[in-house]
Amino acid sequence: MRLNKVFGASVATLALSLSMVACGSDDGDGGSDADGGDFCGKNLAFLGALTGDAGALGQNMVNGIELALKEYNADNADCKINLKKFDSQGSPDKAPALATQIINDDTIFGLVGPGFSGESLATGKTFFEAGLPSISPSATNVTITDQGWTTWHRVIGNDDAQGTADAKYLTETAGAKKVFVVDDGQDYSKGLAGKVKDSLGDALVDSDQISVGDTNMSAIVQAVKSSGADAVFYGGYYTEAGLLAKQLRQGGFKGTFMSGDGSEDPNFVKVAGADGAEGAVLSAPAAPAPADFGATGLYATQAYDATNIFLAAIKDGVSDAQELNEFIGSYEGDGVSGPIAFDDKGDIKESKIYAYFVKNGALDVENPEAIE
Amino acid sequence: MGGLVFGAIYALVALGYTMVYGVLQLINFAHSEVFMYGTFAVAWVFILLHGTESASWSLGEAVPVLLVALIAAMALSAGVALALERFAYRPLMKKNAPKLIALISAIGASFALAEAMGLRDRFAEVFGLDDNLADYVAPGKARDVYSSPVTIREHDLFTIGGYTLSDVDLVIILAALLMMVALDQFVRRTRFGRGIRAVAQDPESAALMGVNPTRVVQLTFLIGGLMAGAAATLYMMKVGVTRQNAGFILGVKAFTAAVMGGIGNLRGALLGGLILGVMENWGSALFGQNWKDVVAFVLLVLILLVRPSGLLGESLGKARA
Numbered sequence: 001m002r003l004n005k006v007f008g009a010s011v012a013t014l015a016l017s018l019s020m021v022a023c024g025s026d027d028g029d030g031g032s033d034a035d036g037g038d039f040c041g042k043n044l045a046f047l048g049a050l051t052g053d054a055g056a057l058g059q060n061m062v063n064g065i066e067l068a069l070k071e072y073n074a075d076n077a078d079c080k081i082n083l084k085k086f087d088s089q090g091s092p093d094k095a096p097a098l099a100t101q102i103i104n105d106d107t108i109f110g111l112v113g114p115g116f117s118g119e120s121l122a123t124g125k126t127f128f129e130a131g132l133p134s135i136s137p138s139a140t141n142v143t144i145t146d147q148g149w150t151t152w153h154r155v156i157g158n159d160d161a162q163g164t165a166d167a168k169y170l171t172e173t174a175g176a177k178k179v180f181v182v183d184d185g186q187d188y189s190k191g192l193a194g195k196v197k198d199s200l201g202d203a204l205v206d207s208d209q210i211s212v213g214d215t216n217m218s219a220i221v222q223a224v225k226s227s228g229a230d231a232v233f234y235g236g237y238y239t240e241a242g243l244l245a246k247q248l249r250q251g252g253f254k255g256t257f258m259s260g261d262g263s264e265d266p267n268f269v270k271v272a273g274a275d276g277a278e279g280a281v282l283s284a285p286a287a288p289a290p291a292d293f294g295a296t297g298l299y300a301t302q303a304y305d306a307t308n309i310f311l312a313a314i315k316d317g318v319s320d321a322q323e324l325n326e327f328i329g330s331y332e333g334d335g336v337s338g339p340i341a342f343d344d345k346g347d348i349k350e351s352k353i354y355a356y357f358v359k360n361g362a363l364d365v366e367n368p369e370a371i372e
Numbered sequence: 373m374g375g376l377v378f379g380a381i382y383a384l385v386a387l388g389y390t391m392v393y394g395v396l397q398l399i400n401f402a403h404s405e406v407f408m409y410g411t412f413a414v415a416w417v418f419i420l421l422h423g424t425e426s427a428s429w430s431l432g433e434a435v436p437v438l439l440v441a442l443i444a445a446m447a448l449s450a451g452v453a454l455a456l457e458r459f460a461y462r463p464l465m466k467k468n469a470p471k472l473i474a475l476i477s478a479i480g481a482s483f484a485l486a487e488a489m490g491l492r493d494r495f496a497e498v499f500g501l502d503d504n505l506a507d508y509v510a511p512g513k514a515r516d517v518y519s520s521p522v523t524i525r526e527h528d529l530f531t532i533g534g535y536t537l538s539d540v541d542l543v544i545i546l547a548a549l550l551m552m553v554a555l556d557q558f559v560r561r562t563r564f565g566r567g568i569r570a571v572a573q574d575p576e577s578a579a580l581m582g583v584n585p586t587r588v589v590q591l592t593f594l595i596g597g598l599m600a601g602a603a604a605t606l607y608m609m610k611v612g613v614t615r616q617n618a619g620f621i622l623g624v625k626a627f628t629a630a631v632m633g634g635i636g637n638l639r640g641a642l643l644g645g646l647i648l649g650v651m652e653n654w655g656s657a658l659f660g661q662n663w664k665d666v667v668a669f670v671l672l673v674l675i676l677l678v679r680p681s682g683l684l685g686e687s688l689g690k691a692r693a
């Protein structure tokens with residue numbers, strides 16, 4: 001029964017994608033420059049949240065992409081590359097329709113994104129079947145690169161690396177004996193929180209799940225307090241993380257509050273309030289941007305690096321999607337976010353996890369501590 | 373204890389549903405937005421009196437600001453409730469439109485109000501006003517969650533059976549109970565209350581006896597709005613966060629509470645609210661936070677199966693004088 005369903009779904013998807021590919025090539029024949037391998041005047045696409053609960057993160061990425069394109073276009077006025085933005089609101093429900101739009105748009109040769117893990121899992125197959133290379137600056141769920149989508153890459157360390165480091169930070173650096181783990185049930189969050197839970201061992205006292213959009217965390221606050229936990233780890237994004245931190249402090253919780261890269265954003269402090277956020281530890285598989293970098297925010301450097309890989313491929317003279325993909329796969333270089341090279345699954349080879357701190361009512365984005 | 377706190381808030385919001393149903397036999401689905409506007413009134417008062425700089429106050433320090441916020445929230449919520457009555461219901465009632473049409477109008481009004489709040493930064497631009505709520509969280513994202521700059525720090529009072537009661541919890545529960553007792557007495561003992569009960573029982577006869585039904589309906593919406601505004605203030609004390617769709621789930625919960633207690637029955641709303649709050653809190657402790665809403669709605673279905681008229685299945689109109 002189950003097999004049949006899966007089989008049916010794959011056949012349907014295959015048929016659908018075949019018909020799309022057919023459409024695409026029909027359109028392509030009309031334009032003569034399509035086979036020329038010339039990417040001039042064409043577009044990179046960005047797919048991610050620009051509005052909604054995590055919109056600030058997507059905006060950071062766009063800032064990074066635009067910075068890279070600005071630099072490139074200033075040097076190559078005769079061969080400009082532009083950006084088309086697709087706002088998925090970070091939702092795996094909205095992303096597939098946008099992915100279809102992207103693969104049917106002949107002017108788009110590559111994708112920086114998708115921003116989040118959920119939408120990456122929901123769209124990876126579509127992009128893979130259409131042969132559109134993508135580099136995500138921020139999707140960290142481990143399972144994405146296990147799917148065999150050879151067009152999919154990321155310039156950021158995955159959640160296994162981060163979860164292990166976070167658990168280590170809590171038990172060793174922060175000295176927590178009892179840790180309460182909460183997540184919001186999304187792919188990214190479950191992956192990260194799950195890895196933290198696995199790595200905590202005996203220090204894990206209990207765990208619970210909230211829903212995205214919850215504003216009332218009183219039940220969790222109660223549970224944390226009665227569990228006697230001296231640290232809370234939250235897997236998810238900054239809105240709910242901020243609310244949880246705020247309500248925990250309001251309810252008198254005194255222990256360490258830690259969350260991952262989905263929360264590592266100044267907006268976390270705005271939602272939690274300076275008081276609620278004070279002392280919170282937010283990890284991210286990314287070093288801060290260099291001092292003179294022209295874009296701010298988490299993932300801006302990764303998005304900048306991802307864009308530059310595409311631009312380097314164009315400079316190198318790749319002529320079609322397949323060559324572009326091979327170029328990305330064998331790319332090696334030093335980005336502003338660190339050394340970049342991909343393994344055969346599309347994961348970045350080297351990544352370091354950093355702990356960022358909220359101090360004096362602001363997220364200190366400049367002085368993180370590397371978690372060894 | 374968290375359950376009793378939210379139960380009390382549900383009960384206050386449930387009053388709005390139950391009173392309007394009692395008088396008009398109509399579910400005012402836009403009542404959840406009346407509540408949501410109240411939460412924003414509280415937010416505006418805090419911004420106005422305190423600024424966007426975040427701070428943490430004890431309950432004692434917050435009392436004066438909370439009183440101003442309470443008045444503002446009750447005023448705004450009552451205003452929205454009266455506007456609803458005037459524009460979404462009265463024209464339909466005049467034409468003697470079927471109840472179903474009024475229900476659809478209510479749902480439409482509910483969406484319109486929520487979206488208007490979501491777009492408030494655009495309106496603010498037109499009038500040259502800016503509440504700064506929009507860029508308080510993230511630039512140009514007024515639809516995002518709004519977090520009150522002032523956190524009210526709770527102090528634990530005592531612990532019973534593993535449940536800790538904080539000063540904020542106690543104030544919320546007492547304030548809600550006080551308001552409900554006051555309303556109950558108002559409806560039972562005053563001339564206006566008698567008018568409300570009369571119209572609930574038999575609008576035509578009541579009109580013949582000199583009761584002005586329009587006035588009574590207005591009064592009903594007014595009281596529902598005032599109670600929703602009070603609930604909004606208590607909610608902001610505890611949660612401190614709102615968004616343009618904050619009313620939706622809370623409204624459905626309050627409606628559930630009203631139905632559980634017996635819709636149209638004021639004391640039923642109180643009982644339903646408290647039971648719902650406690651049960652969902654207990655359910656989320658047992659099965660996890662994700663199951664909170666499931667527990668609440670399963671409970672509703674069970675009660676409707678066993679006792680369709682609600683726990684206290686006696687309506688406002690039939691309430692003994």
